[in-house]
Amino acid sequence: MSEIIRSLERDLNDFGDTLHLIGSDRLANRHPGEHAGNFGAGAMAEPATPEAAAAVVRWCFENDVPVVPQGGRTGLVGGGISRPGELILSTARLDRIEAIDPLARTVTVGAGVTLQALQEATADVGLIPGIDLAARGSATIGGMIATNAGGILAFRNGVMRHQVLGIEAVMPDGSLVSDLTRVLKVSAGPDIKQLLIGSEGAYGFVTRAVLKLESFNPMRATALVGVPDATAALALIAHFRSRPALQLEGAELMWQRYLRDSAADKGFDLGWLEADTPAILLMEVSAGREADAREALEEGLAALWEEHGLTSGIVAASLDQARRFWALREDGDFMYRHFPAAPSFDVSVPPGALDGYVDGLRQRLKAVDPGFDAYVYGHVADGNLHISVIGNGVAAPGVKEPIEDAVYTGVAELGGSFSAEHGVGTEKRRAYLSYGNASRRAVAQAIKAALDPKNLFNPGKVPYRADAPRT
Amino acid sequence: MSEIIRSLERDLNDFGDTLHLIGSDRLANRHPGEHAGNFGAGAMAEPATPEAAAAVVRWCFENDVPVVPQGGRTGLVGGGISRPGELILSTARLDRIEAIDPLARTVTVGAGVTLQALQEATADVGLIPGIDLAARGSATIGGMIATNAGGILAFRNGVMRHQVLGIEAVMPDGSLVSDLTRVLKVSAGPDIKQLLIGSEGAYGFVTRAVLKLESFNPMRATALVGVPDATAALALIAHFRSRPALQLEGAELMWQRYLRDSAADKGFDLGWLEADTPAILLMEVSAGREADAREALEEGLAALWEEHGLTSGIVAASLDQARRFWALREDGDFMYRHFPAAPSFDVSVPPGALDGYVDGLRQRLKAVDPGFDAYVYGHVADGNLHISVIGNGVAAPGVKEPIEDAVYTGVAELGGSFSAEHGVGTEKRRAYLSYGNASRRAVAQAIKAALDPKNLFNPGKVPYRADAPRT
Numbered sequence: 001m002s003e004i005i006r007s008l009e010r011d012l013n014d015f016g017d018t019l020h021l022i023g024s025d026r027l028a029n030r031h032p033g034e035h036a037g038n039f040g041a042g043a044m045a046e047p048a049t050p051e052a053a054a055a056v057v058r059w060c061f062e063n064d065v066p067v068v069p070q071g072g073r074t075g076l077v078g079g080g081i082s083r084p085g086e087l088i089l090s091t092a093r094l095d096r097i098e099a100i101d102p103l104a105r106t107v108t109v110g111a112g113v114t115l116q117a118l119q120e121a122t123a124d125v126g127l128i129p130g131i132d133l134a135a136r137g138s139a140t141i142g143g144m145i146a147t148n149a150g151g152i153l154a155f156r157n158g159v160m161r162h163q164v165l166g167i168e169a170v171m172p173d174g175s176l177v178s179d180l181t182r183v184l185k186v187s188a189g190p191d192i193k194q195l196l197i198g199s200e201g202a203y204g205f206v207t208r209a210v211l212k213l214e215s216f217n218p219m220r221a222t223a224l225v226g227v228p229d230a231t232a233a234l235a236l237i238a239h240f241r242s243r244p245a246l247q248l249e250g251a252e253l254m255w256q257r258y259l260r261d262s263a264a265d266k267g268f269d270l271g272w273l274e275a276d277t278p279a280i281l282l283m284e285v286s287a288g289r290e291a292d293a294r295e296a297l298e299e300g301l302a303a304l305w306e307e308h309g310l311t312s313g314i315v316a317a318s319l320d321q322a323r324r325f326w327a328l329r330e331d332g333d334f335m336y337r338h339f340p341a342a343p344s345f346d347v348s349v350p351p352g353a354l355d356g357y358v359d360g361l362r363q364r365l366k367a368v369d370p371g372f373d374a375y376v377y378g379h380v381a382d383g384n385l386h387i388s389v390i391g392n393g394v395a396a397p398g399v400k401e402p403i404e405d406a407v408y409t410g411v412a413e414l415g416g417s418f419s420a421e422h423g424v425g426t427e428k429r430r431a432y433l434s435y436g437n438a439s440r441r442a443v444a445q446a447i448k449a450a451l452d453p454k455n456l457f458n459p460g461k462v463p464y465r466a467d468a469p470r471t
Numbered sequence: 472m473s474e475i476i477r478s479l480e481r482d483l484n485d486f487g488d489t490l491h492l493i494g495s496d497r498l499a500n501r502h503p504g505e506h507a508g509n510f511g512a513g514a515m516a517e518p519a520t521p522e523a524a525a526a527v528v529r530w531c532f533e534n535d536v537p538v539v540p541q542g543g544r545t546g547l548v549g550g551g552i553s554r555p556g557e558l559i560l561s562t563a564r565l566d567r568i569e570a571i572d573p574l575a576r577t578v579t580v581g582a583g584v585t586l587q588a589l590q591e592a593t594a595d596v597g598l599i600p601g602i603d604l605a606a607r608g609s610a611t612i613g614g615m616i617a618t619n620a621g622g623i624l625a626f627r628n629g630v631m632r633h634q635v636l637g638i639e640a641v642m643p644d645g646s647l648v649s650d651l652t653r654v655l656k657v658s659a660g661p662d663i664k665q666l667l668i669g670s671e672g673a674y675g676f677v678t679r680a681v682l683k684l685e686s687f688n689p690m691r692a693t694a695l696v697g698v699p700d701a702t703a704a705l706a707l708i709a710h711f712r713s714r715p716a717l718q719l720e721g722a723e724l725m726w727q728r729y730l731r732d733s734a735a736d737k738g739f740d741l742g743w744l745e746a747d748t749p750a751i752l753l754m755e756v757s758a759g760r761e762a763d764a765r766e767a768l769e770e771g772l773a774a775l776w777e778e779h780g781l782t783s784g785i786v787a788a789s790l791d792q793a794r795r796f797w798a799l800r801e802d803g804d805f806m807y808r809h810f811p812a813a814p815s816f817d818v819s820v821p822p823g824a825l826d827g828y829v830d831g832l833r834q835r836l837k838a839v840d841p842g843f844d845a846y847v848y849g850h851v852a853d854g855n856l857h858i859s860v861i862g863n864g865v866a867a868p869g870v871k872e873p874i875e876d877a878v879y880t881g882v883a884e885l886g887g888s889f890s891a892e893h894g895v896g897t898e899k900r901r902a903y904l905s906y907g908n909a910s911r912r913a914v915a916q917a918i919k920a921a922l923d924p925k926n927l928f929n930p931g932k933v934p935y936r937a938d939a940p941r942t
Binding site for chain 1: 572573574575577597618619620621625626629630632633637641642646648649651652653654655656657658659660661662663664665666669670671673681687688690705709712713714715716717718747757758759763797820821822823843850853854855882884886887888889890891892893894895899906907908910911912913914917918919920921925933934935
């Protein structure tokens, strides 16, 4: 057992069951999540109350022990990696769904609750959280706040920041900021909780939050449509978004290679799809009745068919078939099985720039190595692409930075972002410094110095103290 | 001409027409807006470019001159009040609508553009800004960002913070933060621009912004419905929000006294309304066709009529009549004519708590003085109430604080806010200190010290330096 755990057990012995302290011996029986390095610290505190969390952080502040917040450990950029001498602070036991208010359309929820658990609880009153994403089974509300999660409904409901009404958090000095406002409209001075959203634990540890809830309409129709490019997909999206009695529920674009390999992985028949179709759009709409949704979908496709060069399409005949459509897009495990070393990226550009960006990306990758290719897919309505670079030698020495440059070139100039929804963590550190916004970085650093003068909160991740680089 | 203007003319003489410097002589010909004290400084800079704005702020930083940002000067809480020795920094000439992107649904806009000008420009592509409010003709985008404006569409589209994708701003040291991202999804480290939203100029001067745009559906129906209380109004709102092929476009509640006096002011016939109806709901919905909207509205009212004790209702027979319905709610000038000294407030509580809050408010006001009453009206779907306290002696010495206490008691405990959309300014300073969130204030102050160490930006307003109180 680590010295840190021994000291914590000695100094914080009056919290009873509201504070679990876990050494490396017991961590060895748990799964570290997406990154093998997540459990590097070998020491974890699991508070069950905000007060216990605050006591742990205060102890760390007094004893100069760095704190690494962890949620569902599903992050893809190493934001939860910890090292010996640090303490992991887990949200796992802050797992209560405290109050659902159907009239106000809000929920008060512990940071450790998974998205799926929250979805199941709110479904009872016909509402849903405004954010949905493929990792719903393991991603926690706290982690989604820390990374300002986006997902498949962001084009309509905004990102996590737009769904958070209130936050309770422990600041780096151990003080508790409790701003659990349950209303949408607050203009009562600087909104401090915004600093805790999307900062990956740099400024504090979120313990609870109040989230908005949105309507859910099960009267849906789902289609797969072969399209020549993102521009055609966007024309379809614009058509359905401007139809007043219709709601667009999802619009996910998969370029050819991702689609074909995903379909092969799942035994999904693509016989209906015209050969060499460059991309396929998964689209879901809702309406007053299921038949209306289906009819509107079919009419919209027919109306735009010739003008936008649509090649082929199928509308799901059952809920089960619709689920298989979604699995094509959401279950991407095959990529890691086929190409375990594939570097993966998550960028956003204004939707109208998607085709130009993807063409340029492929050219830039070929210039690095003619054998390189990419899986490209993502949330086309908001311009968010996920990219995995594949081919022999993608993980070879010296090729990492050229691949990154191929992916990031031009993104900022287009008004986009080098990280759309995954965060910066440790893996996008070079991108943050080379392709991020310098003026934004400078202010982030000034605030870090003011709120975390000892640089104890998730050190080595954003915003990176210039005077204390960690690798 | 003030010494400040003379010095600026001498030191910043290379900006030509991109920087106008205006002394008290020329200010005398302009309207100071909602507060007579707005022009107290007697010195104003009107930059036409971010670079000119940055040069002015840098000069102020070097010369220890406080800066008071001003937009449309329509703020109701004295956030733009200035004093001799300060410099007003106006957004008026940062008035370009630079780029509308219909595919991405974004607009890049100067901080000095009025909401109405932006609405007119985006209507050309069938889109609207997501925020709408009664002061649309004079309120500017920069001011709406500074106060985190809410208005009549917030229940659906969120508040201003949820509509801002990118910001360019001058920080208190004169450095320019340019983060004009044009995408919805950004998880690229701490989101510094959030500090500039809702901080009323405490942390910087916004020069440009990228905003989201939303769909506009003109196929509408509008009704006025007599309701026994807010609970009945919320039942109607919940009904229409859960109807899939229908969109709720507005839901404004007016309690009896506001309604009767507003109607009398406009010669609006209330003969159809059952006598003593406690409140009236203005509701607007949209659908696929105007007839569908109207039919859904009538059916919904009929379905809920008995259960919720609705007393009377009319559906607008024309667009002109719908406009008159809205004028009842939006044109509140009569209040200031009848009661020029009426203290006015802007609170939010979770919608389900509205009836209890309003009942308690009336009781607490009567306890201060049995002759006191209140105009109460507002955005019922998000729990935002506007309140004007009326009666003989509301402005008498010694009664200001008891009235404030009557209005604010219990608001924070309900999870609401003492200021919903107007801000803090100078007028809600006591409320900020007495009814605001202490933990939030402390962090706001630490950030103020880090970003504005000389306390030059809009001093005397939020977040109020503890070591340098201004009155």
